Amino acid sequence: MEIVIKLSQFLLSLSILIILHELGHFIPAKLFKTRVEKFYLFFDVKYSLLKKKIGETEYGIGWLPLGGYVKISGMIDESMDKEQMALPPQPWEFRSKPSWQRLIIMLGGVTVNFILAFIIYIGMSYVYGDYYIKNENIKDGIWVTNPVVEKAGLKTGDKLIAIDGKKVERFVPAISGEVLTAKQIDVIRNGEEKTVTLPDNFIGNFIDADKKSVIGLRMPxxxxxxxxxxxxxxxxxxxxxxxxxxxxxxxxxxxxxxxxxxxxxxxxxxxxxxxxxxxxxxxxxxxxxxxxxxxxxLKEDNLEKLGYYKFSKESYGFFESFPIGIQKGVDQLSGYWKQLKAIFNPNTGAYKGVGGFAAIYNVFPDSWSWEVFWSITALLSIMLGVMNLLPIPALDGGHVMFLLYEMISGKKPSDKFLEKAQMVGFVLLISLLLFANGNDIYKAIVNK
CATH class of the missing domain: 2.30.42.10 (PDZ domain)
Incomplete structure (x- = not known):
């Protein structure tokens, strides 16, 4: 039953993200009278599970749940439709549209991803509020059980002051992620203020140790x-x-x-x-x-009764939830960008933690919680948006890069060049997919 619950959450979240991302391309394409030939959830390699043509667009569900796509007429994309591109441009085709319209169409997917994440965080702030412990109320400091974290310089009993210069005001589960990607952490240890400088390879060492805990609350x-x-x-x-x-x-x-x-x-x-x-x-x-x-x-109420910690619950009105949710989205975006930079820096060893679909699947809990589901979906939406903005041909960011070049220089790259760039980008994407999912397989074998 646990597998069914995890799989259901995984597929539902993935479907929401894919459909809305592709709608981000589909809607502006339609607004600019650009023909969309296909709109698919999942890939329809060789055959489709479901399909129906409405007007000029075929809508369907593929059998391979590795993403989704919209096929826009006159656009060099993963379909590599060379026959269409060899014909004279037609008014309804992508390549016939002004560069600014093409740019809006290409940026539509990631724009929807970011908007979706912010809407989710706003909604969660309104529905669930915030549950936390004021950092000043953690009198006896943090609990460090991971030897890698301890070797890096943090000790049980340290009282957090600031992470990379940002004052710690609330202790929440997400604070472990902030510590993991930090460079410097200010603490009070035995009554003295100290600055702990984490080593460059801290994330890599943490991944190698295969320990989930970074820091936590000291418990009875x-x-x-x-x-x-x-x-x-x-x-x-x-x-x-x-x-x-x-x-x-x-x-x-x-x-x-x-x-x-x-x-x-x-x-x-x-x-x-x-x-x-x-x-x-x-x-x-x-x-x-x-x-x-x-x-x-012990449950939170028992911890309070015994005098360990005082938990705070903050509720927000409808309009109050907007700035709160937006700030949460900005914090998550900033945090993910830091992680991404660490991954592309070989010295950190963060690339060892890159995961594929199995890693995403395992993020979901084996019991259903809408709060957890929407929190994970919001984060995945940010990840999808950022990843798609990378300037790699075959990704939205690659198309945007060539469009910006065209708008600035006034010269449009040739179709031949774009086809070759698309192939290079496709090879890069396949390599990244193989690496990420290979990492999943390696971890499954090593940790068996």
Whole structure:
């Protein structure tokens, strides 16, 4: 069932993005009286799952879910229709239209992608609001469990001040992504302000380590379950919260694990909170410095009741949600641009994290949440828009690049040149697709 839910979200999100992107080309083409021969969701290699011709346009669904397309008459695109291009230009063809109209048609897809992302963020701000912890309320700093992050210079207990000069005011899940792409992080450590400069290859090292956690909130030690050989099945119960050992307060997991590691093989008196009542127990620490238990989690309201964190919920009116949503879109766009620059810089090693369709599929959760679905769809819309703007022939950005050259120089590149450029761009795109999806396959094999 989980696979069905993930796949449904993946296909729905992909379909929304493809259809709206292609509509961005289709609508201005129609407005400028340019003939659109095909409008397809997914690729119809050899055959279509569904198709129907309405007027001069064939609408359909292909069988290969790697994207979609509109075939515009008189345009050198992935169809490479050389026969049509060999005929004299017709008034309804793309190549016969003024350069400014062709530019609007080509920019329509990415424009819709960006508008869609901003609309989603505005809508989410209005419907869901914001849920966060004020950074000033995180008194005991962050939790660092990833050795790569620790080696880069961040420590458990550090209090975040700023990321790349931008003051941290709210602690939200997205802050991990900001840390991952940062160059400098200002923190307070043991009462002193420090600047941590992350190494150039930080992202690459993070990917190599195959660890999902960057930073997180320090959490109480909650018993989640027991290993088969646990020496504490009689003493502890699921949902117990360990609050002290040998009279020493133990507020967080990291404090408990450090203490246990230093007292391997010992029996120690401890106090746990069980059903809101303190109870004395004896802990049996094994030879590895473990209790043989898994970590459990507390819900936000329980964390508040126990005095760990105070969560803030901010709701917005209809008009208030516009600037809030737009700012979220700008932040995501800026964040993705930083990631993209890191990917094209070999020194960062970020290219190792490039993924294909399997990576996108795995972003979606195995339980349905409209909030998560729209959040992922908005981000994918930004990614699709940015990627399509890259000045690579065969992408929208490649067509825009040649159109701008034509508008500035007054010289139109020859059809022969555009055909060759299209082929070069197509080879580049196939290479990128193979690399991205090959990365997915490699990770699946290595992490098996």
């Amino acid at each position: 030690f909650v018993v989640g379950g027991f290993a088969d050989d646990s020496p504490n099945k009689e003493q502890l119960k699921a949902k117990d919260i360990l609050i002290s050992i040998e009279g020493k307060p133990m507020r967080y997991i990291d404090e408990v694990t450090t203490y246990l590691e230093a007292n391997k093989g010992k029996k120690m008196a401890a106090v746990v909170l069980r059903n809101n009542v303190e109870k004395e127990v004896t802990l049996n620490i094994n030879a590895n410095g473990k209790l043989g238990v898994g970590f459990g989690a």
